[in-house]
Amino acid sequence: MPNVFAVSVFFICFRECLETSIIVSVLLAFLKQTLGPEHDAAVRKKLVKQVWLGVGLGIFICLCIGAGVIATFYTAGKSSFESAENIWEGAFGILASIIITIMGAALLRVSKLQDKWRVKITKLLEDKDSKLPIRGRFKTWGEKYAMFxxxxxxxxxxxxxxxxxxxGVGLGLPATSxxxxxxxxxxxxALVGVLIYKGANRTSLQVFLVVSTCFLYLVxxxxxxxxxxxxxxxxWVKLAGEGAAEAGSGPGSYDIRKIVWHVNCCSPDDNGDGGWGVFNSLFGWQNSATYGSVISYNLYWLIVIVGFLYMGYKERSARAAVSSDEVPSDSSSGHGESAGKKHEGVATSAAVREVSG
Amino acid sequence: MAISLSSFLISLCLLPAVIADVVVYDFDVSWVYANPDGLANRPVMGINGKWPVPPIVVTKGDQVVVNLKNSLGNESTSLHFHGLYQNGTNHMDGPVGVTQCTVPPGNSFTYNFTVDQPGTYWYHSHNKGQYPDGLRGPFIVNDPESPHKNLYDEEIVLTFSDWYHDFMNELLAGFISISNPSGAEPVPDSSLVNETRDLSVKIEPGKTYLFRIINMGAFAAQYVWFEDHSMSIVEVDGIYTEPTDADMLYIAAAQRYSVLITAKNSTDANFAFVGSMDQDLFDVVPDGLNPNVTGWLVYDDNMDLPEPKEIAEFEPFDDFTLVPDDQEGIYDHVDHSVELTMKMDNLDDGANYAFFNDVTYVSPKVPTLYTVLSTGPNATNPAIYGSNTNQIVLAAGEVVEIILNNDDPGKHPFHLHGHAFQVVYRSDEEAGAYDASVTPSSSFPSTPMRRDTLLVHPNGNIVIRFRADNPGVWLFHCHIEWHVASGLVATVIEDPLGLQKQLNGNIPADHLANCAAGSVPTAGNAAGNTEDLLDLSGENTSPGKIPAGFTARGIVALVFSILAAFIGVAVIAVYGMSEVKNKTH
Incomplete structure (x- = not known):
C-alpha cells in the first residue's frame, strides 16, 4: 500500500489544490460579478479563458518542476542521498510537519481563505482602478492579461x-507511491473547490474539511x-553499522537503550508488512518506539491542542468584542452575506468598490 | 628456557623412550614485540622473552611439569593443554573459572600431569579469549609404538592460524557490545603458518614426511593443500586412523591432522602449499584481506618458489568418513542423551550472545571443580552449579550422547575437554534439528571417527557419543574464541563423586593461592554459598532477556500517544465546526 499511495503526499496535494481552486473560484465569481450579462459576452468568455489558461499553464509548469525534482532525486541523487538517508528523512520530516501544521489550520477557515484571496485580488485590480478610467480598463497589456x-x-x-x-515528506518513499x-x-x-464555488451545503463541506484536516494533523x-x-x-546506524541494517525488525535493528517498546514484527520498513507502512505514514507507527519518538509525538499534540484552544479563544473573544459593539464591521457583514448567498457574495467587497469607483 | 634438555632431544630424535621421563618446562609469560606477517609490529604474549612460543614435545608416558609464571603485568592468564584427557588430573586442565582460578600478574601456577596418549595437540591460554594474542603452541606427544611409525622418515609440525593486529581484550570489548548487535566477529587481518608467512620447508627427495598440522587460530578454519602432493591422513586430534588419502583438508579452529606426504624423487621444482581461511565465516570480507598464507616444499634452495596456482573451488576431505585405527566400535547403547540447541541472540544490554538451550554461559563465582569438591553428596545436583553454566552432570561409566542442533547459519567447531568422542552423525547444512526417526542410530557407522573438535555445518546437527570414564569438569564449547566469550559453552560435570575421591585434598597450594590472590572463593555453590547450596543469590548471571513485545512502559506510552491524538483531533474538530456555528449565528 505505501508503495502505491503516499498518504502524506495526497494531503499536501489536496491542500494546495484546494487553495488553487479557491483562487480560481474567487476570480470566476469576480468576473461573473463585474461582467454580468449586461456586459459583452465575448469579453467575458475571453477573460474566463484567460483564467483557465493561467491555471492550466501554472499547473503544467508545477507538474514539470515536480517531475523534474522527483526524477533527479530518484536517479542521480538517490545514491549520494542514501548515505545520509536518515538525516534527510528526519530533517525534512520535521520541516514538513511544521509546515503542514501551520497551513493546516487555514483549511478549517475556508471562508477566511476566500476572504484572503478576495482582498488580494481586489487590491491588485484596485491599483489599476486608481490609474485608469473604467472604460479603458482592459486595454493595456497588463490589463489585458491580468486574468491570465x-x-x-x-x-x-x-x-x-x-x-x-x-x-520533503516523500523523501525515502518509493517513486511508485x-x-x-x-x-x-x-x-x-479541485472537487472541493468546485463545491465551494457552486455553493454546496456549508455544514457538510465543513465536516469534510474538518475530517481531512484531522487526518492532516495525524499525518x-x-x-x-x-x-x-x-x-x-x-x-544508531552510525554506532552499530552494518549490523543495524542487517537485523531487519529483530533484535539489533534498534538501540535498546532508547526503546520504549519494540515488537519483532510490524516494521514499516519491511516490504512484506505492507499494512504497517500505511499505519506509519498515517500515524507515524514504529515497531521500535524510542523515548524521542514517543515524547515528540505527544509534545506535538500538546502544542497543537494548545494552539487550537488559543485560536478558538481569540476568535471567541474577538466575536464577543464585536457583538458588544453592536456595530457590524465590514468583514462580518461580508461573512454573513457569503454564508447566505454564495453566488453573489463571493466578490461582494470588490463589487462594492467598483460601484463606489 | 629451562626445558629438560635430554628429554627434549630424545623426543625430537624419536628414540624409543622406554623410561617415562619427567619433562619440565619453565614458562615465563610476558609481552614481547613481533611482526609475524610483516604488516604490523605489535606486542604479543611470548614465553621466556621469545615469540613464537616453544613447542612442548614429549613422549607418551612422560610426566609433564609446566611452571607458569605470569609476567604480563596487565593481564591474568592460564594454560590449557588441548586434547589431553587429564585423567586423574582434572585440576590441570586449565580453563579459568572451571578447573582453576585465573593466574594474576606476578603469580605462578604449576601444571603437573602425565601424558598417556600419543598424537598432535596444542596448548594455549584458556582465559578471556587471549590466546590469539600469541600464547599458543604445539604440544606433540611422540609414540614409540605408533602403528604408522614405519611409514615415514621425518616429521614436521605445521601450525596455521588467523592473525589479528589488535589486542583480543579490545576486540572482545567491541564484539560483545551494543555497537555490534548482529554479533559480527572481528575479521582477521592476515594468516600465518608456523607463526610467519612464506615459510620454506626443506624436503629431501624420496623421503616420506609426517606433517602434524594444527589450526591454532581464533576463528578462521583453514583449507590446506599441497600442490602436486597427495596426503594420507593417519591421525585426527590424537586418534590414529586408517591411512586415508586426501587432496585438501578443512581444518577448523583447534583441529589437528597428521598426514603422510611422500616427497618426489626429483629436485626439479619446489612446490607451494597453501592455507586458505574460510571466508564464509566472515561477516564482511574487508578490502585487501589476503585469506591465504603460502609455504613451500623446498627440494632445492636454488630453485624458484612458485606462486601457488589458482584453484577452481574448495573440495575438502570429509573427516566423517575416517575410521579409527583401533577399530573401536560404536557405543550402541546410550545411557544418557543430551540435546543442545545453539543459537545467537541479543540480550537486554543490546549485545549479541550465544546460547545453548536459551542459556548463555557465564563463569560462576566459584570454579566449578571447586564446587564439586566442596559440596559432598550435593555435587550430583545440577542446580548448585548455577543458572548460567549449562551444566550437564554425568554418572560414572554411562555412555553419553550429545545431540547438538545448530540453529545458526554459521559453522562452529565444537570441542569437548577430557575426551575424544565418537562422531556418530553429522548432517549436511540446513538439515535442521536431528531427528532420530529420519536418521536412526542403525544408520550410524559401526566404527565411527573419533576426535576432540568437530565441525557442525550451518543450521545442521551433530551427534557424538563417549563413555563417562574420566571424572572431571570438562567444558564443551565452540572453539571460535569469539563464541567462547559470547557464551557458547556448556559444563560437563562427569562423575562428581568419583572426582571428589580423586582430588579432594589434592588441589595444590599454588592453585588455591592464585584464587586467594584474586579473592575468588574456592568452596560452595556457583554463587559461593557454602551454607545453603541451593541458594544461588549473588551468582554471576547474564544480562536479561529482551521482552518479546509490549512492556508496561510501552503500553503506557502507546496509550498516552493514542489519547493525545484523540484529544488533538477532538480539539481540531471543535475548532473547525465552530466556523459553521459562527456563520449561522
Missing part, C-alpha cells in the same frame, strides 16, 4: 510550494515523531 497572470502566478506559487512539501497520491489529492482538492504528528525517530536511527 493572476491565476498563473498564484498557481505557480502554490504549486512550487506543494512540490517542495512533497519532496507518488502518482496515485498526487492525482487523488489534486482531484479531491503531521506522525511525520514529526518519525523525523525525530529517523535522526535517532541515524545515530
Amino acid at each position: 497572470l493572476l491565476p498563473f502566478v498564484t498557481v505557480l506559487r502554490e504549486g512550487i510550494e506543494a512540490v517542495l512539501f512533497i519532496a 507518488f502518482p496515485l497520491a498526487v492525482i487523488c489529492g489534486l482531484g479531491v482538492g 503531521a504528528a506522525g511525520l514529526f515523531s518519525r523525523g525525530v525517530w529517523n535522526l535517532e536511527e541515524n545515530a
Whole structure:
C-alpha cells in the first residue's frame, strides 16, 4: 500500500489544490460579478479563458518542476542521498510537519481563505482602478492579461510550494507511491473547490474539511515523531553499522537503550508488512518506539491542542468584542452575506468598490 | 628456557623412550614485540622473552611439569593443554573459572600431569579469549609404538592460524557490545603458518614426511593443500586412523591432522602449499584481506618458489568418513542423551550472545571443580552449579550422547575437554534439528571417527557419543574464541563423586593461592554459598532477556500517544465546526 499511495503526499496535494481552486473560484465569481450579462459576452468568455489558461499553464509548469525534482532525486541523487538517508528523512520530516501544521489550520477557515484571496485580488485590480478610467480598463497589456497572470502566478506559487512539501515528506518513499497520491489529492482538492464555488451545503463541506484536516494533523504528528525517530536511527546506524541494517525488525535493528517498546514484527520498513507502512505514514507507527519518538509525538499534540484552544479563544473573544459593539464591521457583514448567498457574495467587497469607483 | 634438555632431544630424535621421563618446562609469560606477517609490529604474549612460543614435545608416558609464571603485568592468564584427557588430573586442565582460578600478574601456577596418549595437540591460554594474542603452541606427544611409525622418515609440525593486529581484550570489548548487535566477529587481518608467512620447508627427495598440522587460530578454519602432493591422513586430534588419502583438508579452529606426504624423487621444482581461511565465516570480507598464507616444499634452495596456482573451488576431505585405527566400535547403547540447541541472540544490554538451550554461559563465582569438591553428596545436583553454566552432570561409566542442533547459519567447531568422542552423525547444512526417526542410530557407522573438535555445518546437527570414564569438569564449547566469550559453552560435570575421591585434598597450594590472590572463593555453590547450596543469590548471571513485545512502559506510552491524538483531533474538530456555528449565528 505505501508503495502505491503516499498518504502524506495526497494531503499536501489536496491542500494546495484546494487553495488553487479557491483562487480560481474567487476570480470566476469576480468576473461573473463585474461582467454580468449586461456586459459583452465575448469579453467575458475571453477573460474566463484567460483564467483557465493561467491555471492550466501554472499547473503544467508545477507538474514539470515536480517531475523534474522527483526524477533527479530518484536517479542521480538517490545514491549520494542514501548515505545520509536518515538525516534527510528526519530533517525534512520535521520541516514538513511544521509546515503542514501551520497551513493546516487555514483549511478549517475556508471562508477566511476566500476572504484572503478576495482582498488580494481586489487590491491588485484596485491599483489599476486608481490609474485608469473604467472604460479603458482592459486595454493595456497588463490589463489585458491580468486574468491570465493572476491565476498563473498564484498557481505557480502554490504549486512550487506543494512540490517542495512533497519532496520533503516523500523523501525515502518509493517513486511508485507518488502518482496515485498526487492525482487523488489534486482531484479531491479541485472537487472541493468546485463545491465551494457552486455553493454546496456549508455544514457538510465543513465536516469534510474538518475530517481531512484531522487526518492532516495525524499525518503531521506522525511525520514529526518519525523525523525525530529517523535522526535517532541515524545515530544508531552510525554506532552499530552494518549490523543495524542487517537485523531487519529483530533484535539489533534498534538501540535498546532508547526503546520504549519494540515488537519483532510490524516494521514499516519491511516490504512484506505492507499494512504497517500505511499505519506509519498515517500515524507515524514504529515497531521500535524510542523515548524521542514517543515524547515528540505527544509534545506535538500538546502544542497543537494548545494552539487550537488559543485560536478558538481569540476568535471567541474577538466575536464577543464585536457583538458588544453592536456595530457590524465590514468583514462580518461580508461573512454573513457569503454564508447566505454564495453566488453573489463571493466578490461582494470588490463589487462594492467598483460601484463606489 | 629451562626445558629438560635430554628429554627434549630424545623426543625430537624419536628414540624409543622406554623410561617415562619427567619433562619440565619453565614458562615465563610476558609481552614481547613481533611482526609475524610483516604488516604490523605489535606486542604479543611470548614465553621466556621469545615469540613464537616453544613447542612442548614429549613422549607418551612422560610426566609433564609446566611452571607458569605470569609476567604480563596487565593481564591474568592460564594454560590449557588441548586434547589431553587429564585423567586423574582434572585440576590441570586449565580453563579459568572451571578447573582453576585465573593466574594474576606476578603469580605462578604449576601444571603437573602425565601424558598417556600419543598424537598432535596444542596448548594455549584458556582465559578471556587471549590466546590469539600469541600464547599458543604445539604440544606433540611422540609414540614409540605408533602403528604408522614405519611409514615415514621425518616429521614436521605445521601450525596455521588467523592473525589479528589488535589486542583480543579490545576486540572482545567491541564484539560483545551494543555497537555490534548482529554479533559480527572481528575479521582477521592476515594468516600465518608456523607463526610467519612464506615459510620454506626443506624436503629431501624420496623421503616420506609426517606433517602434524594444527589450526591454532581464533576463528578462521583453514583449507590446506599441497600442490602436486597427495596426503594420507593417519591421525585426527590424537586418534590414529586408517591411512586415508586426501587432496585438501578443512581444518577448523583447534583441529589437528597428521598426514603422510611422500616427497618426489626429483629436485626439479619446489612446490607451494597453501592455507586458505574460510571466508564464509566472515561477516564482511574487508578490502585487501589476503585469506591465504603460502609455504613451500623446498627440494632445492636454488630453485624458484612458485606462486601457488589458482584453484577452481574448495573440495575438502570429509573427516566423517575416517575410521579409527583401533577399530573401536560404536557405543550402541546410550545411557544418557543430551540435546543442545545453539543459537545467537541479543540480550537486554543490546549485545549479541550465544546460547545453548536459551542459556548463555557465564563463569560462576566459584570454579566449578571447586564446587564439586566442596559440596559432598550435593555435587550430583545440577542446580548448585548455577543458572548460567549449562551444566550437564554425568554418572560414572554411562555412555553419553550429545545431540547438538545448530540453529545458526554459521559453522562452529565444537570441542569437548577430557575426551575424544565418537562422531556418530553429522548432517549436511540446513538439515535442521536431528531427528532420530529420519536418521536412526542403525544408520550410524559401526566404527565411527573419533576426535576432540568437530565441525557442525550451518543450521545442521551433530551427534557424538563417549563413555563417562574420566571424572572431571570438562567444558564443551565452540572453539571460535569469539563464541567462547559470547557464551557458547556448556559444563560437563562427569562423575562428581568419583572426582571428589580423586582430588579432594589434592588441589595444590599454588592453585588455591592464585584464587586467594584474586579473592575468588574456592568452596560452595556457583554463587559461593557454602551454607545453603541451593541458594544461588549473588551468582554471576547474564544480562536479561529482551521482552518479546509490549512492556508496561510501552503500553503506557502507546496509550498516552493514542489519547493525545484523540484529544488533538477532538480539539481540531471543535475548532473547525465552530466556523459553521459562527456563520449561522
